[in-house]
Amino acid sequence: MLWKPLHLVPAGTKFDFLGKRRFALIASTAVNIISLLAVFFIGLNFGIDFKGGIAIQVRAKEGPAHLDNLRSVVGGLGVGEVSLQEFGDPTTALIRIQRQDGGPQCVAGAQRIMQTRAGEGWQVKPGAPETGDVEFTAPRPLDGANWRDAVSRVGLTILDRQLPRGNTPTAKVEMTHEQRAEWCQQVAIKLVEDAIEAKYDLRGTESVGPKIGDELMHGGILAALATMAAIVIYVWIRYEWQFGVGALIAMLHDLITTLGIFVLFQLDFSLTALAAVLTIAGYSINDKVVIFDRVRENMRRYKKMGLIELLNFSINEALARTLMTSVTVFVAVLSLVLFAGPVLYSFSVAMLWGVVVGTYSSIWIACAGLVYLNLRPEQFRREDEKAEKAKA
């Protein structure tokens, strides 16, 4: 043998975990209430996946990125709220711009783009106020193909039937207000592009229009609810109802505090972050199930033992595994936090917290919950007797 296995957790520990359950209950309740208040009053920092909007990653062509300078340049474009952050390293910045609503300043922006990209004489004006139409005026009459080419500079498509026959100096692109709002995301990206192109490389852009944002939000909420419901139902079927309720409360505890972490550090709550939250739900239950398994086994084996004593005994028995698994997952996630780069940062930090809080809640929320939910070892005794009678 090259080296001896190291018993990181000594065998036969006898910690009185549940003796501290009141303290844990008070602390957890407080943390959860604070998290909920934070979510409602400060709010999650929703990423553009959900809120809609634009994110542009830029890298300075020379030297570090000047955030203040970028902020004033982009902020002056009339694209609404702009936020900036360093992204990964000092030369790179992430510019986030609020979702564009398609108001008149967007049309004015489109005109600026046309004048920069297609020539001075261009004019862009909004059409009748009850529609989202946009009217383009060219410096000289254009035919269909040239019109299409021209308006595509501001990310629009124009159809033949929207153009009069032959060469015309003006063209109206018909849109609804909603379509114009979607298009205005494109306009904003191009405005930023034109404004900072000289000093920065655009590494990546992302834009989410209003429609998709709302859909993703609904989908996300639905996914979260369905996941929680399915897991709880599984535990419910597999174990006694007290286990199901205990697991549910512990899982909610983990999710709510995770949301609290998102608010506290103002982590970007994006689709990936949502994936982290749902994975935490799965992981949290995973951890509880292993301890529950022990509890049930011991209930059958030690029929005379009191509930608290029995729970403490089971937790101690499973302690080595609980900690070992938590540590392996923690280590894996830690390497994501450290090395996987800024895109996965929120995801990884949330997961890291999920691992820690999931381990805590297995003991002090899920098992302590069983005490408050009046799980009685006698239930098993009666069931087992019934089963034996049935056999006989």
Add this chain to the structure above:
Amino acid sequence: MLNLPRWQTIGIITVTALAVLFALPNLLPSRVLDHLPGWYAQSRMNLGLDLRGGAHFLLEADLRSLMTERLTNLSDSVRSELRKQQVAYKDVNVEGGRNVVITLRDEAQRSKALEAIRAVDPTIAISGSGDLIRLAYSDQEVAKKKKEVIDQSIEILRRRVDETGTIEPTIVRQGDERILLQVPGIKDTTDLKRKINQTAKLTFHLVNEDVAATGQNIPANLPATTSLVPTREGMQELRRTNAKAWEDIQNANPRMTPDQICRRFQPQCLPVLKRVVVGGEDLDDAKSTFEQQQGGRPIISFTFNSAGGRAFCNATRANIGKRLAIQLDGEIISAPVVQSAICGGSGIITGSFTTQQTQEQALLLRSGALPATLSIIQESTVGADLGADAIRSGTTAALVGTAMVALFMFIAYGPLFGGFANLAMLVNLLLVIAGMSILGASLTLPGIAGLVLTVGMSVDSNVLIYERVREEKALGRSAFSSIATGYERAMSAIIDANLTALIAGVLLFGFGSGPIRGFATALTLGLLTHLFTATVFTRMLLSTWVRWRRPTEIVI
């Protein structure tokens, strides 16, 4: 309990070997891959756009205004038909983007009116009573039309985006009215958007039969009214045989005219009169159908609007027996001989076509402009260097994570049992990679996160087993018995723990979109394969070892 039947052992080894085989192309450096057969070397995981760089668009077709427009056309036709049949009406209106409502002056003329309507469109659904007639496209018709529009848009996009056939865009329908367009490896989306917006230029020209010209002998003195245009086959032939020329043509700036291409590269060309007989803007529709007589050959039928119909009628009447060239984007796609004057506003193109060819050509004829406005409702572009950064950081995270977990297992359970656990973890990882390669799933950055998590979680079952074995050993069981009992007792917790995590994974996959999908794919696959490594692979390792060494005491 620990022992496995021989066939199971063989099965496990086979699965593991296959996993290694399928996962290998993803792991080998390209220098080695170059020496392997192509089909094997290419069966790798696709890299997602966030890793390889490229553009992603979600486009939404504006089908509502398209339907309104169609209804407006219908109401126009109905109005003129009613007038023709001398049916008096108060009003013909498009209502709510779904119906055309006709109010008659005289209820008695209802049946006559209905007849007129059926003459315009025999499939339209008719309702209402008395002097009121309500027309609507049936839900089926609307659904069919929507599908047509999206299919056609997809085809046009493919043609526009992938002119050269080398950039492998992904263009798929998403739901009822959306198209997902992913183009790897491009950064400048302005150019792409311009391409999307381009319209195929379709024109009909008469062939100048007085000038005999094929590719090889270009007449020196072509009349000023005539120019040379390459045929589609000619261009395809050129592309096959002279790649350099093809590239020159694609990259030429300003673009070469068809005439220049003919003179310089001499593909098969036809001399056509420059005057445009009818333009594509006058073409209403083109369909692939079958001839009524003569054995039902596949043909292409097309319809013009009224202006186009008139022009076409005059031109065909005057040129019976001559060829009419159909020119699309500077190539002649077909040059049928005019058999008779075509004056009904519609005509057919015959030839020795296969059904597939007629369908393609009809599509090309239709594929002038996009049938509906496409708005970009989601866009993301990732520069190639950003993708490379993502690959680098993702790989680092995965390697470090795996190494740390492995190291930890070695420390905690010793070289032997730690080694077993790490071997199982490695096989699990290979299985996931193999699974993703076989499924053709894309590896994204969140997918890498899923893999790393899989690594962290997949040693869990070994931990469960080993801790149980330690307990059984402490109770004074023999080496063999503590391994067997430990394994058996840990099983129920392993299954429960995996199933709950699997539920989360599957639901994530089902509801999730975009980045969540990639993550959920890796995680779910990881959990599934983990069930294999935990229940049978580890068991095989343990039982083989126990039978081989027959240990009296175990160090765990």
